[in-house]
Amino acid sequence: MSRVLMVAAPRSGSGKTTVTLALLSAFRRRGLSVRALKTGPDYIDPAFHQEASGVPCANLDSWAMQGAALQARLARAAEGVDLVIVESSMGLFDGLALPDGRRGAASDIAAFLDIPVLLVLDASGQGQSVGAVAQGLAQWDDKVTVAGVILNNIASDRHEKLCRAALKQTLCGVFRRDRSILLPERHLGLVQARERGDLEAFFRTLALKAEAELDLDAVFALSRPIDASEGKKASLLPPPGQRIALADDAAFSFLYAHLAEEWREAGAEIRPFSPLNDEEPDEGADCCWLPGGYPELHGGRLAAARNFRDGMRRFAATRPVHGECGGFMVLGGGLEDSAGMRHEMLGLLSHETSFARRRMVLGYRQAQLLRPSVLGAEGMMLRGHEFHYARVTDPGSDAAFARLQDGEGNDLGVAGAQRNRVSGSFFHVLSRWE
Incomplete structure (x- = not known):
């Protein structure tokens, strides 16, 4: 025992x-x-x-x-x-x-x-x-x-x-x-x-x-x-797809272990790839997940990763892509690093972010999805958090992804962006809330 x-x-x-x-x-x-x-x-x-x-x-x-x-x-x-x-x-x-x-x-x-x-x-x-x-x-x-x-x-x-x-x-x-x-x-x-x-x-x-x-x-x-039998099975978030292409390297490493574990238990297959090594998502995957991490430390390498950029654009034309925090930054048009240098990102969403003009944002978040996405149906409630220093300097022209509340229920307005099959925000999801 x-x-x-x-x-x-x-x-x-x-x-x-x-x-x-x-x-x-x-x-x-x-x-x-x-x-x-x-x-x-x-x-x-x-x-x-x-x-x-x-x-x-x-x-x-x-x-x-x-x-x-x-x-x-x-x-x-x-x-x-x-x-x-x-x-x-x-x-x-x-x-x-x-x-x-x-x-x-x-x-x-x-x-x-x-x-x-x-x-x-x-x-x-x-x-x-x-x-x-x-x-x-x-x-x-x-x-x-x-x-x-x-x-x-x-x-x-x-x-x-x-x-x-x-x-x-x-x-x-x-x-x-x-x-x-x-x-x-x-x-x-x-x-x-x-x-x-x-x-x-x-x-x-x-x-x-x-x-x-x-x-x-x-x-x-x-x-x-x-006793390991004390708890019953309880799913926190269904897998976003049957075969999930997952960015996984020093720039994209913030995926909760409980989500990966539950996705695999539900029968999903996670197929990791490294944007920093200029790898593209697996063509056999049916969705792509860009987790948070430290893309602001690797802006030049990500901007120069042509196979990654071209592969992501091909993938997003037919299948859903979601980015959390650092992944959201890379989905945008450009990322400004700590020295104030702008690096071109994927352009799958139209916002711009900056780590040079930074401001710490930290706290629990409840998110209500504003439209269907890889995370769930319109109106679904999710719980998670934000923790980042980067900020959006240009919100772009895409639709908002979710409406947020803080941990005590105060309205924070809309956040993130969504265009066709591509979605993202600074919000890290921990669980579905029912």
């Missing part, structure tokens, strides 16, 4: 991802089969989790996914593994200003699925105050079980002694400060896992650190058993 545990913290930047990767790597070295899940909308951390565990990392989100879907996702993750580690996004109780259970907070997931929580406390710049923080989190919500603590960024023996003395919760070890294991970041989050050639050595370093500094037996004992 599999077991499950959540790694959480009071805030972002506390070391949750590093600790999660260390635990995955250490338990895997012990011969256990492990899998990770991530709460909230996130593509980048799950890619590291996949590399550390050897299996895809799916997402759990209490705002975008309904109860049966959450149970199904956990049950699927538990199939065939000894331990599932769920990494929290943001702080444990951070979410929308909505009633508990539907806020998109990690605490919603921990309470609903009865997952014990292992707190990661960044002790830098404090001593006994970590005890007050741990106690406050442990007592904040009696539906959330804070089962243990890991102290991170401990600077010395004296620092450790002060922090230990203040804790009332089970201490599962301390991570000594080590600048060599910091994960590099860029806009939108960490530098992508696929861009690092040192991951095997990095994970070995983390595993050895966990073995030396953490009580892995105590961590495992905090987890609770979970």
